[in-house]
Amino acid sequence: MRPTVLFYNPISTSPGKQRLPMSLLAVASVIAADYDFILIDGNLTDDPARDIIDHAQRTGAKLLACSVMPGPQLRQAVPVCKRVKAALPDLTILWGGYFPTQHGEVVLTSDCVDFIIQGQGEAPFRKFVDTLHRGGSLEDVPSLGWRTDSGAARINPRAPYVPLNNLPWYPYDKIDTTQYIGKSYLGNRVLSHNTSFGCPFACNFCAVVALANRRWLPESAARVASIVGHLYDTYGIDGMEFHDMDFFVSEERTAEIARRLISKVDDNFSWWGLGRVDTLTEYSDETFALMRRSGCKMVFMGAESGSDEMLKRMNKGGHSSVDKTLAMVERMKHFDIVPELSFVMGNPPDPVDDIDNTIAFIRKIKRINPATELILYIYTPVPQEGSILLDEAQKLGFRFPETLDEWASEAWAKFALRRDPGVPWVKDKVRRRVRNFEAVINAYYPTVTDIRLKTHYRHLLKALSSWRYQLRFYDFPYELKALQRLIHYRRPETTGF
Ligand code: B12
Structure with a gap:
């Protein structure tokens, strides 16, 4: 029987706006020929820890691989990994991606993460998965970090870069791509x-x-x-x-x-x-x-x-x-x-x-x-x-x-x-200066990326903000913020680009 590897993509976006978890698909692509895998997506389930524990118990998986960037992903990943570790201490937990690459030593101070992989993930991930399932030395896994017995963080030198054309395509057919x-x-x-x-x-x-x-x-x-x-x-x-x-x-x-x-x-x-x-x-x-x-x-x-x-x-x-x-x-x-x-x-x-x-x-x-x-x-x-x-x-x-x-x-x-x-x-005053200006300019020039924003609301926003924009008076734009809230105005970065 082929061993199963579990992947966990922590929540990163609002419901219904989930993106293809490319980071995990990239690393999954290099094991897909020899291992089964299951993806648990925090954007698509209310209780990722429960799902991970269930899948691990059912399949006997040895490894949970997570991709973590700072922000909402990290905020969900920490309590989820703690719950999983408490329930299944023998399940190895590996983190890769932006956060462990930049803050690897901090990640390794925590008991809920066993290993990290830094930088480009595909080649070191394959080597790590094989080492875990078939034996070998951790010292030989490039870009890998872990806590040694003395408690110190040990991080191996980075793997050589692999040209993308030499890597397999994302395994679109092994997940439900339509959900994305x-x-x-x-x-x-x-x-x-x-x-x-x-x-x-x-x-x-x-x-x-x-x-x-x-x-x-x-x-x-x-x-x-x-x-x-x-x-x-x-x-x-x-x-x-x-x-x-x-x-x-x-x-x-x-x-x-x-x-x-x-x-x-x-x-x-x-x-x-x-x-x-x-x-x-x-x-x-x-x-x-x-x-x-x-x-x-x-x-x-x-x-x-x-x-x-x-x-x-x-x-x-x-x-x-x-x-x-x-x-x-x-x-x-x-x-x-x-x-x-x-x-x-x-x-x-x-x-x-x-x-x-x-x-x-x-x-x-x-x-x-x-x-x-x-x-x-x-x-x-x-x-x-x-x-x-x-x-x-x-x-x-x-x-x-x-x-x-x-x-x-x-x-x-x-x-x-x-x-x-x-x-x-x-200081708060400085931050408000940016956000007030943003409220005024977004009203005067409403975004084109919000496809739900009706034309009459665009006109209303423009009319209400016009005097402020002309006079360069951005302070206290309460009426604009209230209207933007009321019509659920979405800034371009929240519509997902
Ligand atoms: C797609 C994306 C998203 C998607 C999330 C997709 C998902 N996972 O569900 C969305 C649009 C939702 C998103 C949101 C955010 N994102 Co974003 N996002 C990206 C983006 C554009 C691409 C990431 C990606 O998929 N790349 C393709 C994959 C293949 O590459 P990769 O992620 O680097 O993965 C490789 C390695 O990192 C490693 N790896 C990654 N994960 C793992 C896991 C394991 C186990 C292993 C072994 C290896 C590994 O191996 C992979 C293959 O080589 C990056 C910028 C970029 N171009 O990288 C920003 C980026 C990661 N995001 C960032 C940020 C800050 C955010 C936000 C938190 C804030 C914001 N305002 O943008 C928000 C959160 C918003 C919210 N309200 O929740 C920052 C992170 C900054 C930092 N300090 O680290 C980045 C770098 C943008 C930037 N230039 O600043 N994001």
């Missing part, structure tokens, strides 16, 4: 995929750096098109979110993907991806036109700040500049592609000045291209060697939690959402 087909601005039957691993840059607010160490491993255009074609034929999808850390690094690959998609899918197909302004600035008009023809409807880009000086301090790298962002939103208007820009506001040492600067910049952007979508984050440190921002934050009193229980507290889960991180330099 969603409805959004892109279409009525939308799935997601990840066409590359990593990003060549090292922005010092970004968690991707710890995971991929500036490597970018792309799937070939041919493989991307085959996978999309398969999902299109098998599940009848009409939209695709490409959740890569940086989809657009190679113009040649993007153009080839677009060409291949045009021949595989119909004209109603739409897609979305994430990239950098400076990279896309170098793209030719032909490539933009091809992207649009193949269904590219929206591109997410980190604009981050309204100041070139701040972009430098963020180590944004490449050739980023505020002028390029302005030129890009103008250019995308002509190609009928919606730019979706995220900003990291409230940076130390002078968060108020930083916010005001970025607000003025955002107004300029909206004048050029009112359809631009905005995501306003407040700077939330991530561990990264040599980060000036983290260094400054620490001088201002910032510390990461030292236990897993503290990380799983409500305050730290909120920190990870980057809207109200509770960091020492962002």
Whole structure:
């Protein structure tokens, strides 16, 4: 009989908005030929601990593998793993993904996690699963961390990177993929995929750096098109979110993907991806036109700040500049592609000045291209060697939690959402400045991604907010917040892109 491995994807989104758990499908793909597996998704069950315990007892599984990112996932994963460990002390619990990669030693202080795997997971996971089931030495499993008998954390050196074309496809047929087909601005039957691993840059607010160490491993255009074609034929999808850390690094690959998609899918197909302004600035008009023809409807880009000086301090790298962002939103208007820009506001040492600067910049952007979508984050440190921002934050009193229980507290889960991180330099007044401005600009320019928002509500929001926007008076926008609550206004990041 083939052994069974259990996978647990902790809750990360609101009910009905669940995304394909790509992280676990990626690691499941490398064992699927030799092991059975069962996926327990915290987004789809009220009691994941009970389900895990039931499945483990029924199948005799030896291993529970979880993917954990900071925020709501971590907050659910800790109590669930504690309950599972208390009920089944012999079930080995392994964590991988963003959180254990960045905070591995803290994870290993807890009794509810036995092992972690850091960075790209597929190769070390296969080796670990074989070691656990067939024997061998833990020392030989790259990227693996555990507590030694003395209680100290031991973390093996990272595994060499594996090109994505050398890895199997996600095992779509071994889970109920239909549960993950969603409805959004892109279409009525939308799935997601990840066409590359990593990003060549090292922005010092970004968690991707710890995971991929500036490597970018792309799937070939041919493989991307085959996978999309398969999902299109098998599940009848009409939209695709490409959740890569940086989809657009190679113009040649993007153009080839677009060409291949045009021949595989119909004209109603739409897609979305994430990239950098400076990279896309170098793209030719032909490539933009091809992207649009193949269904590219929206591109997410980190604009981050309204100041070139701040972009430098963020180590944004490449050739980023505020002028390029302005030129890009103008250019995308002509190609009928919606730019979706995220900003990291409230940076130390002078968060108020930083916010005001970025607000003025955002107004300029909206004048050029009112359809631009905005995501306003407040700077939330991530561990990264040599980060000036983290260094400054620490001088201002910032510390990461030292236990897993503290990380799983409500305050730290909120920190990870980057809207109200509770960091020492962002006083309540500063945070309110961002949120009040957000309420006004979202009313004056309602998002295009909320497909449920009726036209008359869009008009009402605009009419009510107009005087505030014109007079730049953002304080106390209670009437707008009340209306937004009443009509369940959804900001772009909550609609899931
Ligand atoms: C898809 C996604 C989501 C989905 C969740 C999908 C799910 N699991 O159900 C949604 C949209 C719901 C989501 C939500 C959030 N997300 Co999110 N998300 C992503 C995204 C875009 C892709 C992750 C992914 O699936 N990649 C594809 C897989 C194949 O790659 P991977 O996850 O890196 O997995 C590999 C390794 O990490 C490792 N691995 C991962 N898990 C495991 C498990 C085991 C056992 C092993 C061995 C290995 C392993 O092996 C895998 C294969 O190599 C990343 C950014 C990115 N591009 O990576 C952000 C990202 C992970 N999210 C992030 C955050 C902060 C959030 C939020 C908490 C906040 C926010 N505002 O975005 C919210 C939560 C919102 C809420 N209200 O609950 C941050 C994490 C930051 C950090 N400090 O670590 C990221 C990095 C975005 C960013 N650039 O800042 N997210």
